[in-house]
Amino acid sequence: MAIFSVYVVNKAGGLIYQWDSYSPRAEAEKTFSYPLDLLLKLHDERVLVAFGQRDGIRVGHAVLAINGVDVNGKYTADGKEVLEYLGNSANYPVSIRFGRPRLTSNEKLMLASMFHSLFAIGSQLSPEQGSSGIEMLETDTFKLHCFQTLTGIKFVVLADPRQAGIDSLLRKIYEIYSDFALKNPFYSLEMPIR
Amino acid sequence: MSRQANRGTESKKMSSELFTLTYGALVTQLCKDYENDEDVNKQLDRMGYNIGVRLIEDFLARSNVGRCHDFRETADVIAKVAFKMYLGITPSITNWSPAGDEFSLILENNPLVDFVELPDNHSSLIYSNLLCGVLRGALEMVQMAVEAKFVQDTLKGDGVTEIRMRFLRRIEDNLPAGEE
Numbered sequence: 001m002a003i004f005s006v007y008v009v010n011k012a013g014g015l016i017y018q019w020d021s022y023s024p025r026a027e028a029e030k031t032f033s034y035p036l037d038l039l040l041k042l043h044d045e046r047v048l049v050a051f052g053q054r055d056g057i058r059v060g061h062a063v064l065a066i067n068g069v070d071v072n073g074k075y076t077a078d079g080k081e082v083l084e085y086l087g088n089s090a091n092y093p094v095s096i097r098f099g100r101p102r103l104t105s106n107e108k109l110m111l112a113s114m115f116h117s118l119f120a121i122g123s124q125l126s127p128e129q130g131s132s133g134i135e136m137l138e139t140d141t142f143k144l145h146c147f148q149t150l151t152g153i154k155f156v157v158l159a160d161p162r163q164a165g166i167d168s169l170l171r172k173i174y175e176i177y178s179d180f181a182l183k184n185p186f187y188s189l190e191m192p193i194r
Numbered sequence: 195m196s197r198q199a200n201r202g203t204e205s206k207k208m209s210s211e212l213f214t215l216t217y218g219a220l221v222t223q224l225c226k227d228y229e230n231d232e233d234v235n236k237q238l239d240r241m242g243y244n245i246g247v248r249l250i251e252d253f254l255a256r257s258n259v260g261r262c263h264d265f266r267e268t269a270d271v272i273a274k275v276a277f278k279m280y281l282g283i284t285p286s287i288t289n290w291s292p293a294g295d296e297f298s299l300i301l302e303n304n305p306l307v308d309f310v311e312l313p314d315n316h317s318s319l320i321y322s323n324l325l326c327g328v329l330r331g332a333l334e335m336v337q338m339a340v341e342a343k344f345v346q347d348t349l350k351g352d353g354v355t356e357i358r359m360r361f362l363r364r365i366e367d368n369l370p371a372g373e374e
Contacts, residue, residue, distance in 0.1 A: 011370065150254055150261055151335045152370035171255070176254040182248035189247060 003169075004158040005143055007108070008177065010190040011152035013116030015109050017193040027064065027099035028056035034089040040082075046101055047082045062101035067081045067094055115156065119146065149174060210282070214308045221321060231318040238320070242327020243334075250332035253279065262337070266290075269297050272329070272359075281305050285357075295361040304348065304351045304355045312349045319345050326357065330339065337365040 008017035036054035043091040069077045119133035137144035143161045145171040148154045222232045262268040273285050280349035289298040306322050333340045339362040346356035
């Protein structure tokens with residue numbers, strides 16, 4: 001899927017709409033026996049791999065499921081602490097699924113507000129008067145395109161770097177926004193869109 | 195609400211009679227509800243304002259005009275693009291004040307008032323006051339505070355309908371990033 005996600009940010013910097021297309025993320029499930037040869041650590045309410053890359057499991061991957069049951073942050077589904085569970089040799093052999101952690105909605109909200117501030121900084125850094133804010137951010141795995149309307153709403157699209165035609169996509173999204181969100185009289189402006 | 199995929203940027207055609215009838219029903223109901231013409235005028239203005247703040251996004255999405263840098267440009271865009279797009283009429287712009295902050299929009303025919311006659315007991319009713327609210331609301335969302343009022347109305351016996359628009363000030367708070 002060439003478009004990874006779409007974010008709509010309101011005038012104040014709050015995220016009002018977000019869409020992700022989850023392409024198959026790098027995930028690996030393996031069975032382990034005691035002792036675990038990966039070093040795990042607790043970070044930000046998640047259990048991440050700190051050291052010990054092998055077979056598709058990379059540093060930074062989070063523990064997604066143990067024995068097929070999804071973990072809940074740093075606790076397993078039945079409320080035990082993951083690190084404690086994995087430290088106990090009686091629980092082995094255990095099958096753990098690792099993968100790239102998904103962003104929670106709170107994290108997305110924070111990222112959107114941060115982007116809003118960076119966008120403003122971008123326009124202020126400009127040597128020319130009256131420059132627009134950040135229009136495109138390029139990395140080796142994705143390109144971020146941003147379009148700000150005259151009323152301050154920002155449409156942000158993360159897409160494949162080779163994907164063309166994002167500008168017209170952004171305008172189309174603006175049109176769709178003006179139709180669905182605005183023509184619904186029960187939608188209040190600047191509020192999150194369902 | 196589903197939309198046809200081939201809608202593109204065309205607006206849906208609708209019978210203008212239905213629009214005139216709807217607006218007329220709205221105004222008469224408001225008159226019944228409020229009794230007092232002044233209140234009705236205020237309500238129409240407020241309703242227009244709510245329409246305006248949403249309409250501006252639709253207008254910007256469809257018309258692709260950039261930011262206007264002075265009031266004359268704004269006047270041109272309002273008359274030639276916006277009125278054309280939404281009401282199908284092109285008012286003319288006249289009577290610029292010497293300071294360039296006031297102008298008049300002259301509407302030869304106002305689609306809202308087709309077949310309408312104002313009765314004597316509603317002589318101070320501004321029938322098309324919704325339009326003033328729409329203009330005010332829409333321009334406020336692009337950081338311009340304006341005042342719009344009717345100075346001539348065909349319903350009251352004048353030859354043309356005239357809306358006087360006055361630029362009050364630029365709204366400086368909450369500017370989108372990049373606009374100085």
